[in-house]
Amino acid sequence: MQLKKWLWKELYFDGVDLNEFCLQGMNRYIQPDVEYGNSIGFYSASKAKDLPYSALVSKPSGFIWNGALEKTSISIKDSFFLNKTKLDRKLEFSLNEESLLFDFVSRFVVISKNERPAEIAGQKVEHKSSNIYRQYSACHSAIVPVGNDLLLEFSSIGAEIPPGFDEVFYIRDESQRAGIYRWIVHHRLIVNPLKANLILRCCNPRFEGVVPWQKFIPGQLKRQLFRIREKALPSFPFMVVGEVSVSAGADVKLHTKVEII
Numbered sequence: 001m002q003l004k005k006w007l008w009k010e011l012y013f014d015g016v017d018l019n020e021f022c023l024q025g026m027n028r029y030i031q032p033d034v035e036y037g038n039s040i041g042f043y044s045a046s047k048a049k050d051l052p053y054s055a056l057v058s059k060p061s062g063f064i065w066n067g068a069l070e071k072t073s074i075s076i077k078d079s080f081f082l083n084k085t086k087l088d089r090k091l092e093f094s095l096n097e098e099s100l101l102f103d104f105v106s107r108f109v110v111i112s113k114n115e116r117p118a119e120i121a122g123q124k125v126e127h128k129s130s131n132i133y134r135q136y137s138a139c140h141s142a143i144v145p146v147g148n149d150l151l152l153e154f155s156s157i158g159a160e161i162p163p164g165f166d167e168v169f170y171i172r173d174e175s176q177r178a179g180i181y182r183w184i185v186h187h188r189l190i191v192n193p194l195k196a197n198l199i200l201r202c203c204n205p206r207f208e209g210v211v212p213w214q215k216f217i218p219g220q221l222k223r224q225l226f227r228i229r230e231k232a233l234p235s236f237p238f239m240v241v242g243e244v245s246v247s248a249g250a251d252v253k254l255h256t257k258v259e260i261i
Contacts, residue, residue, distance in 0.1 A: 026087060027055040028111075029146045030258070034076055034091060035105035035186075036067065038243050039199040039210050042102075043069040045076070058082035062090070072099035085260045088157065093252040100243040102196075104165075106187040106254040110152060111180060116145040118171050118183055127173040127181050133230040135170035135188075142169040143261070144183040150260055154185050157255040164195040164244035167254075170230075187256045196242025198222040203229060204237050211238070 034045040045051040045067070052063040062079035073096040081088040091106045118125045120143070121136040141155040159167045172184040200211045200222060211217070225240040246252070 026258075030056060030111075030152075031109040032056060032078075032089070033105075033107040033109070034067075034078060035103075035107050036069065036072070036074065036093065037102045037105075037241070038069065038071055038100050039102070039201060039241055040070040041208075043067045043072075043074075044107075052078075056080055056082075056087065062092075072101065073097035074099060087258040089254075089256045089258065091254045091256070095246050095248055095250040095252070098248045099246050101191070101246050102241045102243055103188055103190040104252050104254065105189075106256050108154065108185040108258070109174075110144045110146055110183040110185060112145040112183060113148050113179060113181070114145070115176075115181060118142070118144040118173070120169065120171050125171060125173065127176060127183070129176050130173055131175075131234045132232065133170045133172050133227070135168050135190075135227075135230070138167040138169050138187065140169060142171045142185050144171060144185060145181075146260075153257075153259050153261045154187065155257050155259075156187060157257050158253075159189065159255060160251060160253040161189055162244070162246045162250055162252055164191055165189040166192050187254050189252065189254065191242035191244045193223060193226045193242050196244050198226060198240050198242050200225065200238060200240050202237060203239055 036043050050065055052065055058080055060079055060081055062077045064077045067074045067076055075094040075096060077092040079090045089106060093104050115127050120134050121140040125134055138156040141153050143151050143153050146152045154169060161167055168188050168190055170186050174182040174184050199214060200217050202208060202211055222240045225238060229236050229239040
């Protein structure tokens, strides 16, 4: 009943099958992307204008392209499977050479038309445009409002995780403008700080990059500043990231289910 109500209320289409109906609805409110990063920065397929599609499409054979980031050589395959009220996304990263990585990300931007809260790990998250990352193990799903009155649930179907990484979800209340609320959902593989080489970066746009003399920076300070801008202080001028070497030939996979609930 919820799906039928949403389709008629939001889309006003007729004469198409349910899969196409649902696909057009999801395309109205979901913007996918692919990211990965290290101490140099991060690769975003949409920002690099590499994303080989402009909207979600049901293509089990997948879209294939190469990313571009220093200290990495990665090929990407992005596949979508649509089944009525559910969208499955399978994202694969193939390492062409040994590469240093901080994270791998299956990214979704979700548009909501009101201030209903999101939820992750049993915690309600109000949209305050805080830009704080609420990150938890992928054993927890992420639930965000979509459109006028429905919810989308993001959950892990599975992952192939390289050594030194953990599988997580996070949600972030990015911005609100003219009654449009943006929620960021990442299904993410991120380095475990106890298994990674921790690196302090300056995040000021004028001096952005790795801080010199890393070996003289105390490990305790680095651990305290790990993901500090993500977790608590988005405007803090420094943040520590981690790098783990991922072997050439490794296949890293994130399989995400997105479902209307």
